[in-house]
Amino acid sequence: MTIWEPAGLSGTGPRYLALADAIGADIAAGRLTAGDRLPAQRELARRLGVTIATVGRAYQVAARRGLLTGEVGRGTFVAPAPAATAPATAPVLDVAAVHPPGHGPVHRAVAPILHRIAADPLAVGAEDADAVRHRIAGARWMAQAGWRPEPDQVEVTAGGQHGLAAALAALAQPRQVVVTTELTNPGLLAAARLLRIELATVPSDAAGPRPDAIDRLCARRRVAALHLHPTLHNPTGLTMPAERRREIAAVAAGHDLTVIEEDPFGALLPDRPPPVAAWHPRTVHLTGITKTLAPGLRIGYRHAPPALAEPLRAAARALAWAPAPLVAEVATQLVLGGAAHQLAAARSAELAGRAALARELLGDRVAATGPAPFAWLRLGHGADAVTTLARRRGVAVAGTDEFAVRRGAAAGLRVSLSADDATVRGALRALARLLPR
Template identity: 90%
Template sequence: MTIWEPAGLSGAGPRYLTLADAIGADIAAGRLGPGDRLPTQRELARRLGVTIATVGRAYQVAARRGLVTGEVGRGTFVTPALAPAAPAAAPVVDVAAVHPPGHGPVHRAVAPILHRIAADPLAVGAEDADAVRHRIAGARWMAHAGWRPDPGTVEVTAGGQHGLAAALAALAQPRQVVVTTELTNPGLLAAARLLRVELATVPSDAAGARPDAVDRLCARRRVAALHLHPTLHNPTGVTMPAERRRELAAVAAAHDLTVIEEDPFGALLPDRPPPVAAWHRRTVHLTGITKTLAPGLRIGYRYAPPSLAEPLRAAAQALAWAPAPLVAEVATELVLGGAAHRLAATRAAELAGRAAIARQLLGDRASAPGPAPFAWVRLDHDAEAVTTAARRRGIAVAGADEFAARRGAPPGLRVSLSADEDTVRTALRALSRLIPAGR
């Protein structure tokens, strides 16, 4: 077995595709040669901090691309006849990543800001003055439904994942328990693995996480925090009504819990109910502009009460000393100038149209609520077969295993609606032929 592992897994798509791409890139660069044996799935999963299923799927994709071969009982090997410079084929249609395309109107809005900054060497760098403006922008971006956080309680992060990982690091020690839903943000799964935080799950219904289940779990286990994603939940698309948010806030207060509330897609739904932070003071509210506007604008915003500010700030600095000042300045200009909200409204309208197409082509198995940048397709025991069949046909989708915080989580797959309409329609039509008729 070779000691090979990729230098890093970066990119907007699913990690199994990123890993398959890394295998192809290292073969092309000569770092992997014909006949080299790759690490076992278990060993590589341990090194990279991903699931064995992720590595297994990466190896399957690499095999379909002709990069590797598997031998039962022996392992996975670089294809002997493969030339070192062999290119790695890309999926025909990628409907796995939910990042916005990041071009067109966003580029046109960003260009004059960058020109202004380029013309003034002192436009970025006055840290104290800039920090105040950036916090004001963050407070304005996350404000909704009458909730108006004080800019002094807001910090800028280097994206949503940075804010989430820092919150886990600050609020939960290794082996402590954080409660989340059975299907949850893959970023939470990755951060919990890295920080060795245990995730305990509660079931959801049509309104989101069930308060009674949270209450029962907290009664029998010592819980450090409750993780919620109440608006356009990833991956199911559920938006909690106000009453459910109040109920969960009451349970959190009864058990003296800190709530970690993610809201990466909230700006797409401006009339969403108030956040849990409006009812439960000990809430860390996380949002940003990356998932709404463009993947290159990797800036997040974090609200926290003063009692939690210092440990959160220390954890954030340990993970990434500070967000990039240039990107923070661009985000601030977009928000304070009003362009960010206008761009979000335009994108929400586009996504609402794609959601209608998803419901039309996939029927009642598809949950595609309004402006969510994805549709969740409910499946039965055939979930793995459908996902595998789609990938074999060149349709890259995100299977339920990428979101499952426990074994036996509800099966399904997430289909991105973020690509152009023709791509989305092509993928949905292909999937409609693979998915069993709705219940």
Template identity: 90%
Template structure:
């Protein structure tokens, strides 16, 4: 047996999660083997420059993941390698991912578009002509509640994550601070970790991120940007009312703070309020069709004011250059024909029915405000333990750790409502039997 000597931690997000991830990576790489002893919590805390509580929580997370085991009086050890799993009698029901299924009506709408393109392949690839049409489609898809972005201010991206990472890279340098909520989009956590951007959090109330907390944080620290997810917030499902958006826009304007406004699910809301971009001119608004229609249609749309357009364009090109022209053309024809909005309306109605089912089965602990493609199950203790128990019962859900931008974020589970009806119904019933009374 050996005692592990860790490297320094790096990346954004909670330090205890970074340490738990580092332990997992060391085990996966074979640098930590079954039976190896880890340092005492106090010793490791001193080595890494963190608190003993941070190390203790990291060890707990790693233990819940099946990576570590503790022996009273002896220490913490890498767990024995698990035996080969028995053949599963039932498939795991995946209600962790929120991608729409991308079949049925979407396939029927896409098929004739692909036939037309196949009949005239040279119609795709005339970059100058295509770019104008694609921007027009992006502006039309983005417009809502009286807000109509100019098509020349819209760029097409290779999906929402591409747009988000490029916005983060353009507006914040390594070690710069970006504000977000305590529970936030995992894509932001991943991008911030890779780009070495620090995430600072503000609390939320029933209306969303609190403007007073944003104001105080901006007064105390030098902040590069504010990240918001006002419509069907991931993971809580909250939609921010118009008055809160105006208040936040006023705070951002007072501090000359750029805003990154994510809206991947907004088209599911028939009456969503105007975006923050309608009130604050330094807002980068991000949307797309992937999360609404089909995961294979990986196309995003980014609106930005002229002053921010060039750095955003340069960052997007460095990360993925441009979206695939064929996929962009399919998305453009769906949007300009009106089919994309019709499909979103059908999807919204489906999700509203599933939200009602989630409330019936899971009770008051579940938050499904509006046609969100997921339900947030509020808990008052360790969500990861329940997520692990659900997995053993054949249901995969997403736990708090996937969304926590700070230690101590409110515990809960995100349950996707995007799969087929039978999967959603069975998964919700299984979860209802596991949750505490």
């Protein structure tokens, strides 16, 4: 069916949400039925007097709601109605989020720290010495492969997303260009939309973003910054080898380009190569403990050259002023006392075992086998349909549209390996039954 269009877009919110709601209403009313083909995005945008992007986002939202499915080259269709036995409530096996559970060994390590702080909690953060200790802890946490950042170039942030948003705000103006990969951290997508920054993409190969593509893009466009996620990349789980990092650092230096290097999962891979910051001093290196240890420990660390320190600090303060001193103190004691690295090592071993199980059950679809807290399944055409079907069978996963800068990116889905063991195993087995052999 290609002649459908909604009677009108009502409501005061974004028009793409109004369009997604209209699709759902017409399906519920029987005006759209399973298998009906919706108009092409360009055609519907022309009829409604909206942008193609508005229609595209509406279709994506409707697909996430399980209303639509689509395949490249064929079009967008109303999804089949769920079977009567399908769950009517939230999915039972939630492997969409990648936060660690934050209990067990982490709880046992944090409890005595909180007990000590409880003796005088309001004194935490009141002395300059506390801030120095927090920076020392940050420098120790991000040190790797011979790279030892100076504590006076480290700042504590209210989590990784705070550090990333502040870096974008400090380095790029609205409508300026930041380069990233075709599949990237959803936090970058959200911050770029908020700050009205344009994201341009470069293709990747097995080693990571291609240096020649970065070089060509920087030669023809004015680029504000290059965004990289070289270790346990979100969502693919791939780790960039040292030689590729050196090559990209050389390209960045040749264009006098600032690099934003995210490393939220790096502590899970202790033998990782040195960061790009080790070769390219004009790098803002971001890490933290939240994604490795526990979601309640929302603390990040940022390392940057002195020339960028003040604009980065000003942007961070405008967004969140400062991290909570109590949480920063807990993180500091975990790191300086050695518990944080021990917990990360145990977590890495656990995730490596789950990654091996994912490869055993799902085969070569799994893009990487390192200790990332997720597995990326390469699906090719039909990824939206698989994602929708998985959700209807009680498995919540994160589809391509949550990571793609624009339509046409490599299709797949991300499965969290961070949930409890029973959930992860159940979800992997359910997906193995769903996917074609």
